[in-house]
Amino acid sequence: MTGPVEQAAEQLKALGHPVRLSILRRVVQGPLAGTPAGELQSRLEIPASTLSHHLATLADAGLVQVAREGTTLRYRADFSVLRALTEYLWQDCCSGGAEPQSGPESKPSPCCRRD
Amino acid sequence: MTGPVEQAAEQLKALGHPVRLSILRRVVQGPLAGTPAGELQSRLEIPASTLSHHLATLADAGLVQVAREGTTLRYRADFSVLRALTEYLWQDCCSGGAEPQSGPESKPSPCCRRD
DNA sequence: ATCATATTTCGACAATCTTAGAATTAAGCC
DNA sequence: GGCTTAATTCTAAGATTGTCGAAATATGAT
Numbered sequence: 001m002t003g004p005v006e007q008a009a010e011q012l013k014a015l016g017h018p019v020r021l022s023i024l025r026r027v028v029q030g031p032l033a034g035t036p037a038g039e040l041q042s043r044l045e046i047p048a049s050t051l052s053h054h055l056a057t058l059a060d061a062g063l064v065q066v067a068r069e070g071t072t073l074r075y076r077a078d079f080s081v082l083r084a085l086t087e088y089l090w091q092d093c094c095s096g097g098a099e100p101q102s103g104p105e106s107k108p109s110p111c112c113r114r115d
Numbered sequence: 116m117t118g119p120v121e122q123a124a125e126q127l128k129a130l131g132h133p134v135r136l137s138i139l140r141r142v143v144q145g146p147l148a149g150t151p152a153g154e155l156q157s158r159l160e161i162p163a164s165t166l167s168h169h170l171a172t173l174a175d176a177g178l179v180q181v182a183r184e185g186t187t188l189r190y191r192a193d194f195s196v197l198r199a200l201t202e203y204l205w206q207d208c209c210s211g212g213a214e215p216q217s218g219p220e221s222k223p224s225p226c227c228r229r230d
Numbered sequence: 231a232t233c234a235t236a237t238t239t240c241g242a243c244a245a246t247c248t249t250a251g252a253a254t255t256a257a258g259c260c
Numbered sequence: 261g262g263c264t265t266a267a268t269t270c271t272a273a274g275a276t277t278g279t280c281g282a283a284a285t286a287t288g289a290t
């Protein structure tokens with residue numbers, strides 16, 4: 001019974017750690033086929049077990065997917081999930097330029113504007 | 116000495132809790148002048164002390180600001196921070212819509228399109 | 231089958247988070 | 261001052277998270 005809020009919260013929580021955010025950045029910028037865990041480890045210079053734990057957190061949240069290729073595991077970003085999360089955040093928490101809610105004064109869309 | 120990654124991680128972490136995400140949604144959709152803590156409490160139906168703690172977390176992350184008005188405290192969203200965070204997430208973790216995957220459909224960027 | 235490599239899982243510990251009742255501060259009013 | 265309302269801070273407990281060495285698993289090669 002996890003609604004959209006719970007799901008978004010879980011994904012945001014997964015991103016809410018500097019190491020995991022760094023991992024995701026590397027994975028996102030890496031090849032579409034995925035980045036080997038070992039490469040992430042050597043780049044980020046953290047123990048393999050710690051990295052694995054964080055990767056599992058990201059995978060559990062659905063932000064990354066994993067595929068085996070020989071002895072290595074390649075992690076790749078799930079862009080559709082990331083996009084959906086960003087869109088949700090945008091729509092729901094930045095008002096996305098959407099409906100002004102009940103209230104005397106409601107300036108529309110304070111967020112999207114870059115002025 | 117917190118870099119951009121650490122700052123984004125802190126903000127994402129603050130959002131990574133269903134109650135806090137719900138709080139922010141209400142605040143965002145509420146009046147620009149801010150929503151009284153008491154109103155949030157009655158709507159979300161959580162103890163005042165718990166709410167206050169979560170509000171402090173959001174405020175510490177810079178996502179909301181607070182101003183006193185008589186005996187009530189009004190919390191309002193800091194849209195510039197929210198916008199910066201969303202944009203960071205979009206740019207850094209969703210590749211900013213670049214590198215369209217060799218997939219079937221590539222939706223138009225869901226967030227603040229810069230095209 | 232043995233070995234080497236890549237990575238995860240186990241186990242344990244400290245640190246942080248979440249929750250909420252009780253006590254406290256802050257502001258306005260009589 | 262005393263009283264009421266609004267909200268925070270204090271305090272404490274239980275739960276979760278973060279870390280990483282050690283052990284285990286998986287794959288491929290000799």
